[in-house]
Amino acid sequence: xxxxxxxxxxxxxxxxxxxxxxxxxxxxxxxxxxxxxxxxxxxxxxxxxxxxxxxxxxxxxxxxxxxxxxxxxxxxxxxxxxxxxxxxxxxxxxxxxxxxxxxxxxxxxxxxxxx
Amino acid sequence: xxxxxxxxxxxxxxxxxxxxxxxxxxxxxxxxxxxxxxxxxxxxxxxxxxxxxxxxxxxxxxxxxxxxxxxxxxxxxxxxxxxxxxxxxxxxxxxxxxxxxxxxxxxxxxxx
Numbered sequence: 213x214x215x216x217x218x219x220x221x222x223x224x225x226x227x228x229x230x231x232x233x234x235x236x237x238x239x240x241x242x243x244x245x246x247x248x249x250x251x252x253x254x255x256x257x258x259x260x261x262x263x264x265x266x267x268x269x270x271x272x273x274x275x276x277x278x279x280x281x282x283x284x285x286x287x288x289x290x291x292x293x294x295x296x297x298x299x300x301x302x303x304x305x306x307x308x309x310x311x312x313x314x315x316x317x318x319x320x321x322x323x324x325x326x327x
Numbered sequence: 328x329x330x331x332x333x334x335x336x337x338x339x340x341x342x343x344x345x346x347x348x349x350x351x352x353x354x355x356x357x358x359x360x361x362x363x364x365x366x367x368x369x370x371x372x373x374x375x376x377x378x379x380x381x382x383x384x385x386x387x388x389x390x391x392x393x394x395x396x397x398x399x400x401x402x403x404x405x406x407x408x409x410x411x412x413x414x415x416x417x418x419x420x421x422x423x424x425x426x427x428x429x430x431x432x433x434x435x436x437x438x439x
Binding site: 216243247254257260262268305307309312313315316317320321 | 359361369422423426430
C-alpha cells in the first residue's frame with residue numbers, strides 16, 4: 213500500500229517567494245496532520261484536519277501560513293511570503309480514526325530551505 | 328493538556344550493550360503512548376505503542392517499552408544494541424483521537 217506522499221521532497225527558495233507543500237494521505241484515512249520539525253523546537257503540530265475540516269490551527273505560526281484540504285486525498289500547506297526562519301522539515305501525516313489510539317503514519321517530509 | 332519529556336537529547340551505547348531511552352509523560356486523561364524512530368533524511372516510523380492493553384509492549388527490531396502509570400513513564404529498551412539502531416527516537420502521547428504531542432527526541436549513537 214502507498215504511504216503518505218509528500219512533494220516536493222526538497223525545496224530551496226528565496227526569501228519572499230511563495231512555497232506550496234503538497235500531501236496525499238493514505239487512502240481511507242480521515243485525519244490529516246501537518247507537523248514542522250526544527251532542531252530548536254523539535255516536532256510541532258501546525259494544523260490538523262478531520263474529514264477535510266480544519267479542527268485546530270493554533271500551531272500555525274502566523275498569517276503567512278495557510279493550509280487547505282479540498283478533498284479527502286489532497287492537502288496543501290502554503291507559506292507566503294517565505295522567510296529564512298521557515299527553513300525546516302515539514303511532515304504530513306494521516307490516521308484512520310475508526311477507534312481511539314490508532315497509529316499516525318508519516319510521509320517522508322518536505323525539506324524547505326529559504327535563503 | 329498533554330506533554331512529553333525525553334531525558335537526554337543524545338545517548339551513546341556500545342554495540343551489544345543495553346539501550347535505555349527515557350520518556351516521561353503528563354496527561355489529565357488515560358494516555359496512549361507511542362515510540363517512533365527516524366532514520367536520517369526519512370520520516371517517522373512507528374516502533375511500538377501502548378493503548379491500555381498489556382503494560383509491556385513489544386515492538387519491531389527487538390525494542391520494547393513498559394507503561395508505568397505510577398511513574399508516568401514509558402521508557403524504551405533493547406537488550407543488545409546494533410549498529411543499525413542508530414537513529415533519532417521520539418516518544419509521543421495522545422488521548423482519544425487527538426493529535427499526538429511529541430517529545431524533543433533522543434539521538435542514539437551506537438559505537439562499534
